[in-house]
Amino acid sequence: MNMSHYFKGAVFGALFSISTALHAAAVDRLSELLTRHQSFGAEFEQYTLSEEGGRQEHSSGEFVLARPDRFDWLTHTPFEQRIVSDGEYIWIYDPDLEQVTRKPASGQTESAPALILNGKIDALSERFDIRQIEQGNDREVFELLPLTAQRSFERIRLLFKDEVLSELLLEDSLGQRTSILLNAIELDADPDPERFEFTPPEGVDLILDPGV
Template sequence: MLKSFVTKTLATAAFTLGVSTVNAAPADGAVYPVDGPVKELSNLLSGHASAKADFTQFALSSDGDRAEDSSGYFVVARPNRFRWVTEAPFMQEIVSDGDYIWIHDPDLEQVTRKPATGQNNSAPAMILNGQIEQLSERFSIERIDGNESGVALYELKPLDAENATFARIRLLFEQQRITELSMEDSLGQRSMLVLHDLEYDPELPEGVFEFIPPEGSDVILDPGQ
């Protein structure tokens, strides 16, 4: 059960982060006057034209046991383009060219293609899209820790706990940059996504968001419904 939870939740985090890290907020990174945790999060999640980072992702059981470690890197650019590459313990690519999402599993010689539209309705996607005011209609939002050195921790809890996918979501910021995303289900199992060396507006290589299925791969067309 833990493995199923890890696979589903970490894939959601990876996918939505790739789609949503850069959004339509001011590209100069300006932080405007805040009014409580909802406005603070809106300002902290202001976007840029593009971004890249290394990542580590793993799961924690309710007993604190760590499992399913993986690591890699991602590159994202507005609108809705990204390349998310898991390098260890196995290779996987998730690429969005803006029209389609391509999921490539080299070990299986398999590629899945699905539409890129309609993928931003989950809580993690709304968070990373900066849709905090809309999110506040479904979650209570509190700043539970923070200090003058630029570290801040926010916690979201569903207003309708019985029908919620997540029992708790936590966001950690350092120097106004998101560094950790933690999601906990009703059984106390947590998925963690940790970002390293996050860089905004980097120079990106040409064709980084293009994907051509390797010769000999099985291509599965997922309608995304």
Template sequence: MKPMTSLLGLVLALVSPVVAIADQGAERLTRLLEPLQTYAADFEQQILDSSGQRLQEAHGQMWLSRPGKFRWEVDEPYRQVVVSNGEEVFLHDPDLEQVTVQPLDTRVTHTPALLLSGSASELTESYDVGRQQQGAAETFTLTPRDPDTLFEELKMTFYSERLGMLQMTDSTGQRTAIRFDDVQYNPSLDDSRFTFEIPDGADVIRESY
């Protein structure tokens, strides 16, 4: 299974104090995400089964520009490039010489990358948000309100108010953990980074929703 497969993705309580905590978590998460316009980082991604055993590990680089533009490059041996220009998403598998093109699904519950490149207000409208703090680390637990989603729980951890980790759990209990390093907040990014040219000779598969 390719590493990007898992990226293409709190029950409401009746007790008022719990609801208040969730509201505060959503407000705090919005304050952390709103100033973020561009982002660049190296990443390490691990896929773990429901028992915590590591199934796969990958490394690469990512860039994003809000709203809706991102580029995700996975290094060997799982080479893959995923690019969104804000309208379409291109997934290039160099080993298969194949490019899959599909419209950008703007539902943040279906495209985890949009958790960063999309609107913070849409994010908090789509999830119940819980918050925990331990020292300089703040972890937000997001539970989708829509049952038609790629994952059942997502955690975002900020270190000194900088995003450092994403963790996604699907319905089978499989977990994807992505740690970011060499993070750049709001760097200057050329728009050409989010343009993808289909290589000559590549098989092109076009999908629609």
């Protein structure tokens, strides 16, 4: 037996086992953090970032979500927009355009940010290699890297402070980076179910998107 090949194989096997164990631990920890609350609300500040890390385009607003698939996302600036999911449909209301778009919720809540906010760890672990890259001093950071070439994001980082999600950093396939900062966070606030119902205002144009 070639001992050098045996040694290399043993080292590779040990490293693979360690990597697998670290991945499993990261998935379990992220699942624990994302699924411990049934509702989650916050104010948000969203920025695109330059190559040097400077803040550029900016939007702000607030949102509330109730798991599994209900949410009310309201953007205040630079333009008002409301996006509501009742679990069956997603409604997108643009007051300035006097327009409402309705599309089926199925398949529309499967984007990576939606999966993260809804705590769908199984779907996330099928699409991303999940690693915990920082832990300590009431701060934890996770990195999600796509497992296949068919991807919308090249990298996602999640920052938790005191075990609560406080920032998402998204890098898309074109290299654009977006930072979403969460503030005034409310956990398990038991939001009114009527908040996730939407009726188009009178006089607006209603567009029915089949979502195909």
